[in-house]
Amino acid sequence: MGLKKLVKLAAMLAAFVTLEGQMQMSAAKDAADLIVMGRYVVTMDAKGTVIENGAVAIKDGAILAVGPEDDIAAAYDAPETVPAEGRVLMPGFVNGHTHSAMVLFRGMADDLDLMTWLTKYIFPMEGRYVDPDFIRVGSTLACWEMIQGGTTSFVDMYFYPDVIAGVVEQCGLRAVISAPMIDYPSPGFKGWDDSFASGVDFVKRWQGKNGRITPALAPHAPYTVSKEHLAAVAKVAHELHAPISIHIAEDKAELKTIGDKYGITSVDLMQDTGLLDEQVIAAHVVWPTEGDMKKLAGTRVGAIHNPTSNMKTGAGIAPIPAMLKAGVTIGLGTDGAASNNDLDMWEEVRLAALLHKGVATDPTVMPAATALDLGTRMGAKAAGLEGVTGALEPGLRADMIQVSLDSLRLKPLYDVVSHLVYAANSRDVVTSIVDGKLLMKDGKVLTIDEAKLRADIEAVADKIRADLKATAQ
Amino acid sequence: MGLKKLVKLAAMLAAFVTLEGQMQMSAAKDAADLIVMGRYVVTMDAKGTVIENGAVAIKDGAILAVGPEDDIAAAYDAPETVPAEGRVLMPGFVNGHTHSAMVLFRGMADDLDLMTWLTKYIFPMEGRYVDPDFIRVGSTLACWEMIQGGTTSFVDMYFYPDVIAGVVEQCGLRAVISAPMIDYPSPGFKGWDDSFASGVDFVKRWQGKNGRITPALAPHAPYTVSKEHLAAVAKVAHELHAPISIHIAEDKAELKTIGDKYGITSVDLMQDTGLLDEQVIAAHVVWPTEGDMKKLAGTRVGAIHNPTSNMKTGAGIAPIPAMLKAGVTIGLGTDGAASNNDLDMWEEVRLAALLHKGVATDPTVMPAATALDLGTRMGAKAAGLEGVTGALEPGLRADMIQVSLDSLRLKPLYDVVSHLVYAANSRDVVTSIVDGKLLMKDGKVLTIDEAKLRADIEAVADKIRADLKATAQ
Numbered sequence: 001m002g003l004k005k006l007v008k009l010a011a012m013l014a015a016f017v018t019l020e021g022q023m024q025m026s027a028a029k030d031a032a033d034l035i036v037m038g039r040y041v042v043t044m045d046a047k048g049t050v051i052e053n054g055a056v057a058i059k060d061g062a063i064l065a066v067g068p069e070d071d072i073a074a075a076y077d078a079p080e081t082v083p084a085e086g087r088v089l090m091p092g093f094v095n096g097h098t099h100s101a102m103v104l105f106r107g108m109a110d111d112l113d114l115m116t117w118l119t120k121y122i123f124p125m126e127g128r129y130v131d132p133d134f135i136r137v138g139s140t141l142a143c144w145e146m147i148q149g150g151t152t153s154f155v156d157m158y159f160y161p162d163v164i165a166g167v168v169e170q171c172g173l174r175a176v177i178s179a180p181m182i183d184y185p186s187p188g189f190k191g192w193d194d195s196f197a198s199g200v201d202f203v204k205r206w207q208g209k210n211g212r213i214t215p216a217l218a219p220h221a222p223y224t225v226s227k228e229h230l231a232a233v234a235k236v237a238h239e240l241h242a243p244i245s246i247h248i249a250e251d252k253a254e255l256k257t258i259g260d261k262y263g264i265t266s267v268d269l270m271q272d273t274g275l276l277d278e279q280v281i282a283a284h285v286v287w288p289t290e291g292d293m294k295k296l297a298g299t300r301v302g303a304i305h306n307p308t309s310n311m312k313t314g315a316g317i318a319p320i321p322a323m324l325k326a327g328v329t330i331g332l333g334t335d336g337a338a339s340n341n342d343l344d345m346w347e348e349v350r351l352a353a354l355l356h357k358g359v360a361t362d363p364t365v366m367p368a369a370t371a372l373d374l375g376t377r378m379g380a381k382a383a384g385l386e387g388v389t390g391a392l393e394p395g396l397r398a399d400m401i402q403v404s405l406d407s408l409r410l411k412p413l414y415d416v417v418s419h420l421v422y423a424a425n426s427r428d429v430v431t432s433i434v435d436g437k438l439l440m441k442d443g444k445v446l447t448i449d450e451a452k453l454r455a456d457i458e459a460v461a462d463k464i465r466a467d468l469k470a471t472a473q
Numbered sequence: 474m475g476l477k478k479l480v481k482l483a484a485m486l487a488a489f490v491t492l493e494g495q496m497q498m499s500a501a502k503d504a505a506d507l508i509v510m511g512r513y514v515v516t517m518d519a520k521g522t523v524i525e526n527g528a529v530a531i532k533d534g535a536i537l538a539v540g541p542e543d544d545i546a547a548a549y550d551a552p553e554t555v556p557a558e559g560r561v562l563m564p565g566f567v568n569g570h571t572h573s574a575m576v577l578f579r580g581m582a583d584d585l586d587l588m589t590w591l592t593k594y595i596f597p598m599e600g601r602y603v604d605p606d607f608i609r610v611g612s613t614l615a616c617w618e619m620i621q622g623g624t625t626s627f628v629d630m631y632f633y634p635d636v637i638a639g640v641v642e643q644c645g646l647r648a649v650i651s652a653p654m655i656d657y658p659s660p661g662f663k664g665w666d667d668s669f670a671s672g673v674d675f676v677k678r679w680q681g682k683n684g685r686i687t688p689a690l691a692p693h694a695p696y697t698v699s700k701e702h703l704a705a706v707a708k709v710a711h712e713l714h715a716p717i718s719i720h721i722a723e724d725k726a727e728l729k730t731i732g733d734k735y736g737i738t739s740v741d742l743m744q745d746t747g748l749l750d751e752q753v754i755a756a757h758v759v760w761p762t763e764g765d766m767k768k769l770a771g772t773r774v775g776a777i778h779n780p781t782s783n784m785k786t787g788a789g790i791a792p793i794p795a796m797l798k799a800g801v802t803i804g805l806g807t808d809g810a811a812s813n814n815d816l817d818m819w820e821e822v823r824l825a826a827l828l829h830k831g832v833a834t835d836p837t838v839m840p841a842a843t844a845l846d847l848g849t850r851m852g853a854k855a856a857g858l859e860g861v862t863g864a865l866e867p868g869l870r871a872d873m874i875q876v877s878l879d880s881l882r883l884k885p886l887y888d889v890v891s892h893l894v895y896a897a898n899s900r901d902v903v904t905s906i907v908d909g910k911l912l913m914k915d916g917k918v919l920t921i922d923e924a925k926l927r928a929d930i931e932a933v934a935d936k937i938r939a940d941l942k943a944t945a946q
Binding site: 427 | 579583585617780786824826832833836933
């Protein structure tokens with residue numbers, strides 16, 4: 001064999017090895033179900049990593065990998081791809097506290113003192129209209145609004161939780177659904193005994209049934225549920241490994257009521273009843289003392305900041321920077337639409353970023369990235385969903401949204417996180433994915449029949465409008 | 474003549490008379506240029522009248538009549554009609570304070586202490602990039618954003634006011650354009666003398682030139698313009714009947730500076746220099762004393778509340794309910810996009826409605842209708858545009874917007890004013906009319922070439938982005 005032939009053979013061998021290698025590389029691509037791309041992938045991981053021209057590979061509803069789009073394309077094959085189209089890809093928001101079906105009371109009564117609002121409007125209207133059909137229609141509207149606005153998980157506390165769970169099963173969102181328990185009569189119940197028993201049954205019925213639905217217990221508040229009953233909830237929640245959703249330290253009136261009754265704070269009462277040892281989603285926490293903050297730090301209690309609702313009802317302004325400094329886990333929520341009047345987490349994130357700077361007269365107390373964290377990663381932890389959702393990281397469930405940067409209102413762009421917090425709004429969300437499944441594509445919600453929903457809303461609202469006219473007279 | 478014939482004749486006569494009457498009615502219809510309809514016409518008149526199925530007739534850029542659509546149709550003929558399509562018709566917003574071209578610095582730097590923000594980013598970037606082309610591009614983007622978001626009038630304070638006026642002439646908005654004057658070097662000027670002279674020339678050049686453009690004088694602030702110079706501005710403004718735009722009592726640092734220098738407040742200084750006797754658009758007024766409020770009441774000074782900016786920069790929270798109670802005229806503004814980061818008056822109205830309830834822990838201190846008034850009717854008065862715009866009333870200029878109620882986020886509807894303040898957002902605006910001329914139809918801005926604007930923005934932003942990278946290193 002001459003030298004030339006040898007060289008030729010070597011070249012052929014090298015080509016074969018390279019080809020083989022490429023074939024092996026190709027054969028070695030892992031199978032994914034879906035690849036989603038983003039011009040900017042805002043991962044909300046612990047380091048706040050933002051990847052330009054990135055992608056996420058998804059399989060069986062979970063995130064397989066997050067990285068530059070070229071790396072993801074080289075490593076994964078998927079039958080479906082959602083292209084970047086210049087959009088942001090980020091985790092969906094976690095709405096840590098709402099009463100979803102109350103969207104049907106949106107704008108029914110505003111700007112009234114709390115007792116007039118509750119006793120003249122909310123309680124009578126709930127008494128007259130809240131039934132399983134109201135909950136079905138209201139929760140469906142709420143889910144439409146949350147999908148459309150980029151929320152992928154929510155913590156709900158409202159009547160007929162089985163109906164809410166049915167709506168959530170169908171629309172595809174992730175939810176912690178908590179069954180209300182209260183010492184007084186409420187829709188469907190005479191008082192504590194039956195609401196408590198029903199709530200415990202609800203949790204047992206739904207645990208393990210649907211990976212997207214976490215059933216929970218919801219003792220309403222320290223001023224509507226006795227100390228003994230709170231302790232009973234803590235005990236059964238511990239046995240069932242179920243989260244608890246509750247209103248805590250919402251306004252000054254509660255401070256006074258609990259102080260007068262027990263001589264302690266609502267957080268002290270959580271400690272005395274065993275609640276501080278459980279996974280608790282504590283809505284509001286507007287008036288914690290320094291001692292309360294220390295007690296909450298390091299526990300599994302998440303404090304849910306509802307800035308719009310707390311201002312609208314005149315509850316006050318929670319000391320969020322101090323709570324974060326003390327080590328309290330904070331999430332964000334919209335509360336029910338009757339005190340908001342929408343379920344728009346963009347507004348809550350923006351307000352969380354703005355409000356505390358104004359109160360402190362210090363623009364450094366709440367950076368944009370921190371506010372966004374409260375709505376996503378830390379918000380997931382506050383809702384008991386740490387390790388499940390709230391970020392784009394391998395192993396987490398595939399809950400994410402695409403946000404269009406196309407509006408001139410978002411031009412020019414220097415810092416994508418700044419734009420998400422201070423300039424974007426809910427209408428910029430175009431894609432929603434939960435558990436790896438597309439719930440919204442190009443701004444159209446895929447899992448809810450919008451025409452039917454519109455008709456259903458008006459059927460309920462017609463009755464309420466007639467009633468309001470009579471109330472006004 | 475038999476009875477039958479008589480009856481027939483009488484019937485014919487009656488028919489003729491009726492026909493004649495109809496023809497006269499028809500002939501008697503007044504000519505209008507445009508009729509605009511609304512499912513709800515939120516007039517923002519002094520009584521807060523809301524007309525269901527209403528309309529506005531427009532001629533020569535002014536409002537001829539406002540009323541039920543049937544009455545308007547019976548009384549006016551117009552070659553063009555904008556149908557209701559279920560929408561709200563209302564006056565456009567008056568953005569009482571902005572630095573429009575700063576949209577090109579949107580999100581460039583956030584959440585920094587004031588001096589770092591100003592000295593490391595804003596001042597150097599202004600020094601390097603603010604020239605007539607920057608102003609043309611930035612003001613055009615700002616006008617696009619304001620038209621798209623339902624603002625029909627704005628008060629601007631930024632460099633190269635002739636360029637701004639040129640943009641406003643073309644895009645069709647109404648504006649008070651104020652020429653900046655400052656004791657220090659600024660883009661285009663060495664200091665006070667040339668900036669003052671140039672501002673006075675600008676006012677003389679533009680007075681009476683375009684009915685939509687009011688030229689004004691803008692001494693920057695009490696801490697950047699000497700007492701003598703403020704007095705000189707008051708004097709020339711009085712002579713020219715020109716409004717003055719200025720920053721007043723924005724933060725605690727200003728209180729201290731003015732207190733140390735003069736031993737009085739910034740409002741006292743306005744009094745001593747003659748400013749309190751003029752038409753002044755006073756931005757911020759975050760820290761007025763009770764004495765200041767009394768002095769401002771009954772004057773032609775409008776205090777412009779900029780809730781987003783005041784929170785974002787850590788300036789504080791203006792005591793708006795107390796100021797209203799004292800009789801101070803209040804408007805709303807976005808401030809420049811560098812401290813907002815958009816020019817969205819819906820957010821300012823919503824914040825004005827929410828914020829003061831939270832601070833006062835009282836949900837009754839700022840009803841939704843009052844917040845909307847600050848953004849429209851009273852906002853117009855604060856901007857020196859009373860009797861010109863801010864409401865839908867005969868005689869005012871025809872500045873109005875249509876707001877779609879179609880989104881499910883606005884369902885159900887019980888109270889349209891509540892929805893405008895607490896649930897709608899800028900993306901719901903679909904029609905904009907200023908001086909009787911359509912600036913936006915079905916969500917598309919008609920007076921600005923969007924493709925060219927996009928290219929122009931990126932050309933400026935590319936330079937700034939490269940500079941920011943260098944600054945960060």
